[in-house]
Amino acid sequence: MKFTSPTLLLTTAALLLAASAPALALDSFDAVRRAHQPSDTAVLDRDGVLLQRVRTDATVRRGQWIALADVSPALRTAMVLSEDRRFYEHSGVDWRAVSAAAWGNLWNTRTRGASTITMQLAGLLDDELRRAGGGRSLTQKLGQTVAAGQLERQWRKDQILEAYLNSVSFRGELVGIDALSRTLFGKAPHGLDAREAAVAASLVRAPNAKPARVAQRACEVMQAMESSEADRRRVDCSALDMFTSAALQRRAFDPSEGIAPHLARRALQERRALMAKAGATDGVDTELRTTLRAPLQRFAQATLLRHLRELHGRNVEDAALVVLDNASGEVLAWVGSSGELSRAAEVDGVLAQRQPGSTLKPLLYAQAIAERRLTAASLLDDSSAQINTASGLYIPQNYDRRFKGLVSARTALAASLNVPAVRTLVMVSPEAFARQLRSAGIALRESGGYYGYSLALGSAEVSLLALTNSYRTLANGGRFGETRILPAAQPATATQALDARATFIVGDILSDANARTRTFGVDSVLGTRFWTAVKTGTSKDMRDNWAVGWSQRYTVGVWVGNASGAPMWDVSGTSGAAPVWAEVMGFLHAREPSRAPTPPAGLVQLPVRFGEAIEAPREEWFIAGTEQPLFARDTPAADPEAGARITAPADGSIIAIDPDIPPTRQRVRFEAHGSGLQWRIDGKPFARGNRALWLPWPGRHVIELTDARGRVLDQVRLEVRGAGVLARH
Structure with a gap:
């Protein structure tokens, strides 16, 4: 073969x-x-430096x-x-x-x-x-x-x-x-x-x-x-x-590694959403550039970890931090957790919903000043208060369980006194304040009436990102704009959410080291060598601790606590988040100045005195038309009608008619502060004086407080539910 x-x-x-x-x-x-x-x-920073490597293809x-x-x-x-x-x-x-x-x-x-x-x-x-x-x-x-x-x-x-x-x-x-x-x-x-x-x-x-x-x-x-x-x-x-x-x-190749895991996850989600909106079918690019600064991210992360280790033994293991560029809204640093120190490292503390404590107060005072209910020199009574609510008496307390007596609004805000803040919310009303918070980017889950007067002390839940961006709104003269973590060709649009004059006054208060001495002392960690405005906050039972503030160019927000919600032990505003805030601000301005903002039009500054030596004389800022040189007990305001307001019912109240009580025997009490007042219901005259009783009928109604000339001084909206008598006009 x-x-x-x-x-x-x-x-x-x-x-x-x-x-x-x-x-x-x-x-x-x-x-x-x-x-x-x-x-x-x-996932890269703004200059192409690697921040995080994230697995995005599960098939190989x-x-x-x-x-x-x-x-x-x-x-x-x-x-x-x-x-x-x-x-x-x-x-x-x-x-x-x-x-x-x-x-x-x-x-x-x-x-x-x-x-x-x-x-x-x-x-x-x-x-x-x-x-x-x-x-x-x-x-x-x-x-x-x-x-x-x-x-x-x-x-x-x-x-x-x-x-x-x-x-x-x-x-x-x-x-x-x-x-x-x-x-x-x-x-x-x-x-x-x-x-x-x-x-x-x-x-x-x-x-x-x-x-x-x-x-x-x-x-x-x-x-x-x-x-x-x-x-x-x-x-x-x-x-x-x-x-x-x-x-x-061995499986040593982790699905994700780097210094910004939570930011990377968020950036990928936003990129996918943008691609889906554009109708793109291709997968995410193998490189994704963000707005972060890698050196700042490393410093912020290291500072958080070091500070938490210093708090060892105080039952605190989690923290989060975010840095925003005031002008563009770009996120420059995003630290979502304490990583290896946390038992819930995957939880993103920048987005988690937490009670903000006193950090909502600047927004409340800004609203009260803008509505001319207060000036920075107005006197507020810091004493025991019992406020009637639908669910009973609400008795607010200060952090140190002590009362300071009569104080100016400047001192009340800078020293973070609780009772004056609640009294201020009584003037503004929870529902109106809730609307103001939403316009500043804080989307509450419930209505203002749901939280009641405790909203002044941060009983609602917010995210660190939303809270920090609301402070950025204060920094930008009341202009609100969305934050962003992906570079964009066009700057984000901004809307006027807060009065520019009021935000300037609030910023001036929060930058005033003398005004905060009653609570924080003369040598506070909140003081910086350059201009900054800052506010701390602690939620109930020390479960959350915050420090949020801004400089000329940056806004920094820090949260310290436990992802589980467990209370911390002996961690205050100045020992928890504030030291981290101060270090990060110092890093940002190591070679960059920060100057106080220029006063907007419509503000005046003049010397003020206080009767009975309540506070030392000083120069004070006012919205034009609200200024006065002397503030004392029972001193009338420059405009007697400027402080007129409805004190009851609260804006947004829902009133239910009891079917077991004859409708003609049920009344709603109207109360107001001021003189020479008249009441209108749904645009029609109703009564005169500071108090009135109203026979309710079902529906939604607008209650207005006017002066003798018919000018509206204040108004609230309420709803009556249930069967009532026929409407009588």
Whole structure:
């Protein structure tokens, strides 16, 4: 019997296919490298510095493209010895290996495969040549041979090896040398030693083999890497077996790592939302640039962690911080948790809803000043108060359980006195204050009436981001704009949410170190070498501690507490969040000045005195028309009607008619502060004086307080529910 050489048959078939088939449309090396898609997205800061690496493709584990120069020499050697010994000699096909494989198949003897690195790469780059579950067909093998020759003609050897190392599957979901190195060995590819390189090379041949088989193959590769027989005998295969078993169980390539995990997650969500809105179907880019500053992010994160360690033993383990650019609304730092110190590190403290304590007071006083219910020099009574509410008596207390007597609004706000704040909310009404908060970006879950007068002391829940942005509204003269974490070509639009004159006065109060001395002392951590305005807050039972404030250019918000809601032990406004706030502000202005804002039009400043030496004389700011030189007990205001207000019912009240009581016996009491007052209901005159009784009828009504000339001084809205008597107009 006459045999024809298998090599001759394969060679003839390959040459015939090459001659008859048109040239394959192979991509260039640069195109293949550009098309490489890691399974992670690199979230970058504004200057392109890596902040966080986040896995965004769950179907495969693929790292960054690694240049051949960044692959360890041991791995390059091991891969060539394992997969293609004559890689640098052949032109795409190793005909000697083909011949050996063919004869082995003919006589059923086991031989090494004939597929070269170039041929394998051709199969990885072309979907039509990709290996299926049952292996490649003869047509695919011949096409692979032709493609390998074409690759060798168009690419250099180093490019072929580099593309192969970045494209080959190693084990399970691991594709490419970067994913393999970081997952199994916890290091970059340039750091792989001979033992690790041998294990990596052996996985190409049998990706899903048992550890013992991988170790046996790795031992053979290590022996082949040695140049002398003596060195080959010194290879410890038993130790390699244990090493391989441990490596194959390791998963050191974390799904996310970096310094901004919560920001990265939020940025990816926003990017997906923008793409969906635009109708894009492509996945998220492998790089995503944000508005953050990496140096500031590192400093803020390190400062938070260090400060929490200093509070060790006070039952506090969580914190969050955000820094905003006043002009653009860009987020410059976003620290969502204390990371390793927290038992709830995944909870984003920047977005979590918490009770803000006294940090809502600046917005309340701004509203009262804008509505001319108060001036910064107006006197408020800081004494025990019992306020009637629908659910009973509300008795507010100060933080130190002490009362200061008569104080100016400036002192009441700067020293964070609770009772004057509640009295101020009585003037404004919870419902009106809730509307003001919403216009400043704080979206309350319930109506103002739901929270009642405790809203002045922060009984609602807000996020650190929303609260900090509301302070940015104060910093911007009352103009509210959304924050952003992704760069935008156009600046965000702003709306006038607060009175610019009132926000200036509030900022002046919160920057006044003398005004806060009654609570914080003369040497407070809140004082800075440059101009800043800041407010602290502590929620009920010391569950949340806040410090939020602004400079000429930046607004910084800090929260300290426990994600679980557990109370802290002996952590006050100046020992919890304030030191972190002060350090971050100092970092921001280490080389950048911060000057006080310019007063807007419509403000006047004049000297004021206080009767009975209640407070020392000083210069004070007023909205034009509300100024007066003397403030004393029972001193009339410059405009007697300026302080006229409805004290009951509260704005937004819902009144239910009791069906068991005759409707004609049910009355709603109206009360007001001022003189020469008249009442109107739904635009029609009703009564005169400071008090009146009203027979309610179902529906929604507007109650107005007017002067003798019919000018509206104050108004509230209420709703009556239930069956009543016929309406009488």
